[in-house]
Amino acid sequence: MSFTHWQTSRTVIAALLLAGGAVIAAPAAAQADDARLRKIEAEIRALQRQVFPNSDGRFFTPEVVTPGQATPQQTGAPSESAVTDILARLQSIESQLAQLTARGEENANEIRQIQERLGILETAAAPAPVAQPSGAIRVPEVGNGSSSSPAAPAAAAGPSPERLARVQAIAKPDTGDAGEDEYSYGFRLWEAGLFPEAQQQLKLFVERYPSHRMISYGRNLLGRAYLDDGQPRLAAPYFLENYQSAPTGARAPDSLLFLAGAMVALQDTTRACRALAEFSEKYPALATGRLKDQYERERRRVTCR
Template sequence: MRRLGVLAVCLALASPALAQGNAQSLASIRAELGALATALEGLRAELIGGGGAGLVAAGGVGALARMDAIEAALVRLTAQSEALENRINRVVADGTNRLGDLEFRLCELEPGCDISKVGATPLLGGGAVAANGGGASGAGVTGSAPALAMSEQADFDRAKAALDAGEYARAAELFAVFNTTYTGGPLTADAQFYRGQALQAAGDVAGAARAWLEGFAGAPDGPRAPESLLMLGRALADLQQVPEACAMLTEVGLRFPGAAAATEAGAMMRTLNCQ
């Protein structure tokens, strides 16, 4: 039967799709696997309902054996997709918890920082936030980039102008207000990065480290992520938190091997004698 061949081809295409997270989500892959399983059951019922003549036309008992093999492969692929989803959820939860713990440490180093007011850590990869030190249930689904809100670009430019003019304290405040006003907007990562620069220039290294940490946690795969992680590592080194600095700098190379920030991170690791 031609349908049996088509089903086998679809199954063959489904397997490599498990490794193509950018093209398809795990949810869509599992939905496809479920559809294939349903199609297989329908084909089996049609084959058996056709009687002996239908079975012979499909290739004899070998056709049923091939269907059994396809069904077994579907079961394996479904199990693999579930295991992969669980693994991703654990990685996201662990990474989010680590960032939350680091934010608490930075708050302890920052003069006047109230630990009780440290907010929830943004879930790595987007989605809902997770309480600092607590687990995350899974990665959120990111959509298309949001459009700029009214006055968003003007407010951003005002803060950036203050930074360029050397008004570091004012720039840090303006960027903080910007991030509160336009949380999750398309300029948020840039605003957090520049806020870190402003705080560092104003002498608040711990505050700068927190800004870069928050910027990276909010968009761990965004265009500012390599620089934010690099600057976070540098700030931690300035704060004499060398083991944590080395860990962050190592992450730059692992996550962004082709970025210029990775080269800088490698040089800094050699200076710090990171193991």
């Protein structure tokens, strides 16, 4: 063997030794990074089990799924795609973290909305007015016609001639639509300031015609008959029912504003502000349109934070 050939062989052997060292070092570094990644992935899986609980109270497993876990490399064996594998797993972790963050924000927003609605429901949970038996309208046996006035002694019970004359002056319409006639009669009584009589008539309409096209008008006006009679606590359940039972009803937005007004009358600032906030959120076009004046008026009556 010539000297030159021998020198060339030494050079090749040295290069192979260096390459072998690099191959041995690469798996060691990859294994260290892999251990760190596995720790991070385990923590994310624990967090996922808290954010995504199963309906039966147990935790299910929307866990980090990373490329290469199904067929792991043998310990100490060099991987030709170690860097690619690590990058893919990091991208998976980042994606899972983004999903967890978004879900956490959605949960917080949903909880806030539920708490606001529960607040309104708690106020409206006061005993609702007892429904009067269906039938002809009755004149209250109170001389001044106010349902909030003390009841007169039994011996002196009976409507005054003036009260009777006012009620009898209100004609009940007859258009062939029995439901609309009942509602219109209640409206006329309310318009005349005969609030207790209007309450009786409108309850008759609501009970008999719950599917009538004027039902949203009827429930809203029934609440107003109590509110205008100075009984906001009795009015609130009707306003809330009209809004919640049919949020797209013709007078659902009106009822939500009147509910805010009833809460102001009851000096319940917190719930009044919640009702106003929900109105502006659900009906922004009406807040600057048909109901703008009423909305601004109710806002001026209360200071909301």
